[in-house]
Amino acid sequence: MATDTATAPATTETDHDHPAHLEHHFVSTEQQFDSAKLGMWLFLITEILLFAGMFVAYAVYRQWHPEAFLEASVTLDQFLGTVNTIVLLTSSLTVALSIHYIQKDEQSKSFWSLIATLALAGVFLVIKYFEYTAKFEHGIYPGALFDPHGAKYEPLANIPYVAQFFSIYFVMTGIHGVHVVVGMGIIAWIASRVYRGHFGSDYFTHVELTGLYWHLVDIIWIFLYPMLYLV
Amino acid sequence: MSTDASAAAVHAPEEGAHGEDENYLNHETGLWSWLTTRDHKRIGIMYCLSLAVVFFAAGMLAMAIRAELIAPGQTVMDADTYNQVFTMHGIMMVFLFLVPSIPAILGNFVLPLQIGAKDVAFPRLNLASWYVYMAGAIMTIVALVTGGVDTGWTFYTPYSSSTGGGILWMTAAIFVAGFASIFTGINFIVTIHKMRAPGMTWNRLPLFIWGLYATSIVQVLATPVIGITMLLLILEQSLGIGIFDPALGGDPILFQHFFWFYSHPAVYIMILPAFGILSELIATFSRQRIFGYRAIALSSVAISLLGFMVWGHHMFVSGQSAVSSIIFSLITYLIGIPSGIKVFNWVATMYKGSIWLQTPMLYALSFLFLFTIGGFTGIMVGVLAVDVHLHDTYYVVAHFHYVMMGGSVMALLGGMHYWWPKMTGKMYNETLGKIAVALIFIGFNLTFFTQFILGAQGMPRRYYDYVEKYAPLHELSTYGSWVLGLGLFLVLGYAIHSLYWGKKAPANPWAAATLEWTNVAALPDPHNFLRTPLVTRGPYDFHLADEVFGGGDGVGDGRAATAGTLEAPKPAPSAPEPQESH
Amino acid sequence: MSQGHHIIPQRVLLGVFGSLIVLTGVTYGLAQINLGVLEVPVALAIASTKAVLVVMYFMALKYDNPVNTLTFAVGVIFVGIFITFTLFDTAFRGDIGNVSEQTVREIQREEEELQRRQEALTPEQLRVAPADFENAEPDPEAGTGADADRGGSSGGS
Numbered sequence: 001m002a003t004d005t006a007t008a009p010a011t012t013e014t015d016h017d018h019p020a021h022l023e024h025h026f027v028s029t030e031q032q033f034d035s036a037k038l039g040m041w042l043f044l045i046t047e048i049l050l051f052a053g054m055f056v057a058y059a060v061y062r063q064w065h066p067e068a069f070l071e072a073s074v075t076l077d078q079f080l081g082t083v084n085t086i087v088l089l090t091s092s093l094t095v096a097l098s099i100h101y102i103q104k105d106e107q108s109k110s111f112w113s114l115i116a117t118l119a120l121a122g123v124f125l126v127i128k129y130f131e132y133t134a135k136f137e138h139g140i141y142p143g144a145l146f147d148p149h150g151a152k153y154e155p156l157a158n159i160p161y162v163a164q165f166f167s168i169y170f171v172m173t174g175i176h177g178v179h180v181v182v183g184m185g186i187i188a189w190i191a192s193r194v195y196r197g198h199f200g201s202d203y204f205t206h207v208e209l210t211g212l213y214w215h216l217v218d219i220i221w222i223f224l225y226p227m228l229y230l231v
Numbered sequence: 232m233s234t235d236a237s238a239a240a241v242h243a244p245e246e247g248a249h250g251e252d253e254n255y256l257n258h259e260t261g262l263w264s265w266l267t268t269r270d271h272k273r274i275g276i277m278y279c280l281s282l283a284v285v286f287f288a289a290g291m292l293a294m295a296i297r298a299e300l301i302a303p304g305q306t307v308m309d310a311d312t313y314n315q316v317f318t319m320h321g322i323m324m325v326f327l328f329l330v331p332s333i334p335a336i337l338g339n340f341v342l343p344l345q346i347g348a349k350d351v352a353f354p355r356l357n358l359a360s361w362y363v364y365m366a367g368a369i370m371t372i373v374a375l376v377t378g379g380v381d382t383g384w385t386f387y388t389p390y391s392s393s394t395g396g397g398i399l400w401m402t403a404a405i406f407v408a409g410f411a412s413i414f415t416g417i418n419f420i421v422t423i424h425k426m427r428a429p430g431m432t433w434n435r436l437p438l439f440i441w442g443l444y445a446t447s448i449v450q451v452l453a454t455p456v457i458g459i460t461m462l463l464l465i466l467e468q469s470l471g472i473g474i475f476d477p478a479l480g481g482d483p484i485l486f487q488h489f490f491w492f493y494s495h496p497a498v499y500i501m502i503l504p505a506f507g508i509l510s511e512l513i514a515t516f517s518r519q520r521i522f523g524y525r526a527i528a529l530s531s532v533a534i535s536l537l538g539f540m541v542w543g544h545h546m547f548v549s550g551q552s553a554v555s556s557i558i559f560s561l562i563t564y565l566i567g568i569p570s571g572i573k574v575f576n577w578v579a580t581m582y583k584g585s586i587w588l589q590t591p592m593l594y595a596l597s598f599l600f601l602f603t604i605g606g607f608t609g610i611m612v613g614v615l616a617v618d619v620h621l622h623d624t625y626y627v628v629a630h631f632h633y634v635m636m637g638g639s640v641m642a643l644l645g646g647m648h649y650w651w652p653k654m655t656g657k658m659y660n661e662t663l664g665k666i667a668v669a670l671i672f673i674g675f676n677l678t679f680f681t682q683f684i685l686g687a688q689g690m691p692r693r694y695y696d697y698v699e700k701y702a703p704l705h706e707l708s709t710y711g712s713w714v715l716g717l718g719l720f721l722v723l724g725y726a727i728h729s730l731y732w733g734k735k736a737p738a739n740p741w742a743a744a745t746l747e748w749t750n751v752a753a754l755p756d757p758h759n760f761l762r763t764p765l766v767t768r769g770p771y772d773f774h775l776a777d778e779v780f781g782g783g784d785g786v787g788d789g790r791a792a793t794a795g796t797l798e799a800p801k802p803a804p805s806a807p808e809p810q811e812s813h
Numbered sequence: 814m815s816q817g818h819h820i821i822p823q824r825v826l827l828g829v830f831g832s833l834i835v836l837t838g839v840t841y842g843l844a845q846i847n848l849g850v851l852e853v854p855v856a857l858a859i860a861s862t863k864a865v866l867v868v869m870y871f872m873a874l875k876y877d878n879p880v881n882t883l884t885f886a887v888g889v890i891f892v893g894i895f896i897t898f899t900l901f902d903t904a905f906r907g908d909i910g911n912v913s914e915q916t917v918r919e920i921q922r923e924e925e926e927l928q929r930r931q932e933a934l935t936p937e938q939l940r941v942a943p944a945d946f947e948n949a950e951p952d953p954e955a956g957t958g959a960d961a962d963r964g965g966s967s968g969g970s
Contacts (some may be wrong), residue, residue: 045888
């Protein structure tokens with residue numbers, strides 16, 4: 001090390017035999033990895049706090065109008081909600097496996113795990129699409145357009161504050177859906193980089209951080225599922 | 232530079248391998264090099280310029296408000312314009328100036344230097360923060376062009392969810408600008424945790440770093456909530472989701488909860504880094520170890536956490552439950568404890584110190600005086616019964632201007648003067664600096680102390696017109712704003728003057744003992760340190776840093792420093808070369 | 814410092830996944846029967862258990878640097894603060910004294926009635942404190958007016 005420093009000024013970026021992915025302002029890959037991970041966790045708690053706003057709205061309105069929430073939640077499709085829960089949990093497993101494989105230098109398995117995650121995320125969105133359109137057909141819109149009619153939705157028209165439930169339902173699942181879409185984009189990008197062999201057991205920060213993000217999306221859904229569909 | 236020369240090299244860092252001329256300002260030039268820079272120092276400068284423009288614009292709006300209020304009735308603008316002017320003054324000052332101000336300018340510039348790092352942990356994110364901030368600022372301008380906003384900076388529903396104009400753009404702008412704040416917060420926390428130089432333990436961190444750390448916690452935890460609040464408000468306006476609008480079954484007080492869950496902690500985003508600056512200034516200009524280091528450091532963190540549990544004190548007369556009012560009022564009193572701890576510790580630091588009354592120290596003393604008034608009046612409005620009388624009067628206006636301007640802006644000005652030599656390599660004019668402090672201090676008190684009296688007499692805030700009995704005090708307040716404005720323009724004037732004609736600054740003009748002064752060239756190198764420093768002492772251990780601060784023989788009184796006889800503390804030695812352990 | 818590089822064995826991941834699926838089945842099954850007041854706490858408890866499993870194993874906090882766990886915990890705690898303190902208001906909304914079932918008109922009528930009764934009182938009836946009697950001695954005429962005012966203000970409050 002010392003001889004390296006003697007030949008080049010300490011301020012240049014290429015003075016040590018550092019790996020290519022080590023940025024100049026870090027001392028070691030260890031430091032870089034730890035920093036990225038802590039940064040990701042901090043970002044995740046901002047996401048949690050973002051959803052906290054909607055959880056508060058849910059708690060307040062549920063406490064004020066429990067009957068309306070009960071009547072409204074039974075019109076949601078419990079079966080589809082449960083299927084979607086299992087789909088997301090499985091996608092969490094596959095993304096965890098992709099990290100497991102990349103840590104063992106099994107790039108191909110890691111790649112296919114990510115592709116599986118991507119496919120499961122797609123299934124989730126398709127099911128969500130069918131749920132939404134089924135609602136829209138019967139005038140279940142968020143907000144001022146709310147006008148329930150037909151089938152099991154007819155009685156909702158006479159219950160006050162049912163619209164609040166559906167507003168919260170659409171906003172919560174909508175923002176969650178946006179996160180799923182963003183996550184799919186990131187996973188696709190990371191999968192392509194894994195395919196091109198950018199990562200291995202010595203450097204897999206991006207894969208791990210993507211995994212953390214995807215698990216958070218899963219955790220949010222773990223709470224949305226019972227709150228909206230079950231109780 | 233050879234390896235065995237490390238000890239000699241750090242003694243005169245400016246004589247590094249690049250010669251005396253290369254520094255962070257001139258190692259690459261051109262607009263593009265600035266717009267694509269990842270250097271935390273340059274990003275700090277870019278934030279400085281942007282925020283100066285915002286401060287100027289918002290300050291001019293303040294002058295317009297005072298001009299309108301100089302006499303009852305219409306004087307310079309009509310009532311609708313007035314509503315827009317005070318709204319824009321509030322929004323710009325709070326969201327676009329005070330929240331980013333100290334962390335984005337001085338935090339960005341100083342933080343890596345003070346902890347001995349080459350840069351912040353995520354330089355690209357840092358640059359992204361500036362771009363996101365600019366996007367927010369541009370959206371604010373769009374909001375102005377598309378009809379303006381007259382809701383007040385608090386956007387209370389149902390008015391904000393039913394009024395038109397630029398409100399959609401404005402809420403979106405705040406949503407976007409919030410990300411700039413989050414990026415900065417994440418960056419700073421990670422940098423402080425992971426990027427400290429060898430030997431820079433948590434107990435050796437300069438107190439400015441502790442202030443920034445506490446600030447960043449608040450930024451990360453609180454800012455997402457204003458994001459979701461603004462998002463829900465936008466959905467309320469566009470879709471009518473009925474969460475906040477009582478006409479649709481929503482609850483307007485719930486909006487206030489959402490809004491203040493961010494906006495009260497945001498007050499601490501503004502004041503906590505100011506506390507940090509104050510600790511630096513008072514220790515350095517008293518030539519004294521800070522009194523109660525741990526108490527000051529931990530009280531910052533305590534404030535940042537307690538600050539999340541007091542937001543309801545903005546809502547005592549909103550109709551929230553008495554139970555919550557009592558709880559919020561009680562915790563509001565508790566906030567006084569860590570704030571008081573700080574003030575007492577600063578005063579104790581000055582006791583028997585060799586106080587050197589340079590401009591930054593004068594700002595620090597102004598801060599102590601004004602912030603104490605602001606803090607005490609804050610306790611008063613935190614009292615439930617008293618607040619019923621004072622709520623939404625000029626008393627509250629005066630209170631938060633004493634804290635925000637008398638606290639935050641005074642500290643920012645003090646910090647800008649203190650680090651000006653490091654940022655620009657030039658000294659400002661000390662005499663003009665002192666005159667400006669005097670003008671600002673007198674002007675500020677004239678403007679806002681009168682408002683305490685007005686408020687106690689019952690003058691409501693945000694009113695366009697008022698009865699005759701308030702006229703003399705309003706008039707006095709407006710005169711005060713002119714003095715204050717003059718002082719601030721004087722600062723701007725000599726700051727620009729110093730850039731071109733200022734004396735060249737030495738590496739450590741204040742004989743301070745923190746790393747950015749002891750181990751960095753007068754104008755920092757693009758990579759800050761030629762050698763990573765090895766920290767062996769606390770940030771204010773002047774006696775350990777250098778034995779030459781002759782005890783009581785007058786050397787330490789500071790005049791000697793300008794004459795060049797007071798030797799600055801010795802730089803920290805270099806850390807051994809890092810070993811890639813993997 | 815190498816906590817971040819712990820490789821979680823495949824069977825642990827699969828085991829956690831199995832538990833998550835089982836818990837999902839349990840919470841779905843419990844939703845079909847009526848648990849009364851316990852319904853929400855039970856559902857949230859199961860959801861929290863699932864979330865903890867994901868955080869500890871999938872997100873590897875169990876093997877990670879404690880500072881990351883602290884970060885996450887602080888985030889969760891502040892969500893709790895947000896919800897709890899907002900509910901302090903919304904759950905007790907209207908407990909403040911001036912919120913009443915009466916309309917403003919009714920309150921006004923009541924106040925006018927009180928005022929009328931007040932005015933009907935004779936100066937003698939209004940004398941309660943020793944000072945009232947002292948003031949009344951030298952000049953009964955002036956004392957009456959002052960006493961009436963005093964009585965009026967105390968009655969109105």
